[in-house]
Amino acid sequence: xxxxxxxxFPATLGxxxxxxxxxxxxxxxxxxxxxxxxxxxxIGSYSERMLIDxxxxxxxxxxxxxxxxxxxxxxxxxxxYLLHESWNLKSGHTVLIxxxxxGVGLILSQWAKHIGARxxxxxxxxxxxxxxxKYGCDYTILYTKENFAVKVKDITEGRGVDVIYDAIGxxxxxxxLGCLAERGRIVCYGFASGPIEPVDISSIRSISxxxxxxxxxxxxxxxxxxxxxxxxxxxxINKGVLKININQKYSLEEASLAHSDLSGRKTIGSxxxxx
Numbered sequence: 001x002x003x004x005x006x007x008x009f010p011a012t013l014g015x016x017x018x019x020x021x022x023x024x025x026x027x028x029x030x031x032x033x034x035x036x037x038x039x040x041x042x043i044g045s046y047s048e049r050m051l052i053d054x055x056x057x058x059x060x061x062x063x064x065x066x067x068x069x070x071x072x073x074x075x076x077x078x079x080x081y082l083l084h085e086s087w088n089l090k091s092g093h094t095v096l097i098x099x100x101x102x103g104v105g106l107i108l109s110q111w112a113k114h115i116g117a118r119x120x121x122x123x124x125x126x127x128x129x130x131x132x133x134k135y136g137c138d139y140t141i142l143y144t145k146e147n148f149a150v151k152v153k154d155i156t157e158g159r160g161v162d163v164i165y166d167a168i169g170x171x172x173x174x175x176x177l178g179c180l181a182e183r184g185r186i187v188c189y190g191f192a193s194g195p196i197e198p199v200d201i202s203s204i205r206s207i208s209x210x211x212x213x214x215x216x217x218x219x220x221x222x223x224x225x226x227x228x229x230x231x232x233x234x235x236x237i238n239k240g241v242l243k244i245n246i247n248q249k250y251s252l253e254e255a256s257l258a259h260s261d262l263s264g265r266k267t268i269g270s271x272x273x274x275x
Contacts, residue, residue, distance in 0.1 A: 091116025
């Protein structure tokens with residue numbers, strides 16, 4: 001279902017990490033030995049050391065913890081573009097966030113609440129429901145027991161939501177279209193349950209609805225834009241506005257267990273691998 005693009009095995013996995021710069025090339029002017037940095041969308045972070053292009057690194061403030069940066073860079077920058085680029089979330093908007101107790105979901109929920117939105121989140125268990133309510137959600141919907149589309153209409157008194165952030169895909173997308181308010185938008189940034197079936201866009205024409213997709217790579221290619229967005233993210237983290245809870249820590253040797261826990265939906269919040 002998800003073919004791996006690596007040409008040879010074994011291959012080093014991992015798309016984000018954080019650490020201390022141990023050495024720099026002769027022509028590198030933007031970093032110094034001892035700098036705290038993080039990165040994302042660069043394959044190879046399941047390792048003790050990485051050789052990486054300086055232009056792909058994010059310079060961190062001294063107050064930013066490396067564990068926090070390792071857990072929050074990719075997920076936090078994803079939340080940043082979803083809230084400010086895919087849809088410009090404003091105070092007073094109502095938002096539906098799928099997988100609200102996951103790593104991206106928890107950051108999205110907190111950030112959306114900080115902006116002033118009303119936040120509805122879908123979760124898979126009662127435990128995750130309680131957790132999400134502590135981190136930004138005004139309402140949670142247990143999708144394993146409730147029809148989230150019906151519940152959203154109940155919560156919003158029939159109006160629907162201004163924006164839906166959907167990383168689930170196949171199992172949630174079509175129902176989500178029926179949850180949109182007039183001029184609302186559904187943003188699909190993942191396909192955890194599989195690819196989305198073809199959509200008849202005329203189904204949301206009457207409400208002037210829209211569909212958008214998102215991919216973090218397009219917002220991290222430019223070094224200046226990436227650093228600006230990261231500064232915004234880590235400033236909110238360091239101020240305590242966004243709380244990054246690392247609830248699962250694994251050694252590199254336990255990487256397979258980490259993947260099993262994640263695919264089995266046994267995790268809450270963020271997970272990191274520690275060399």
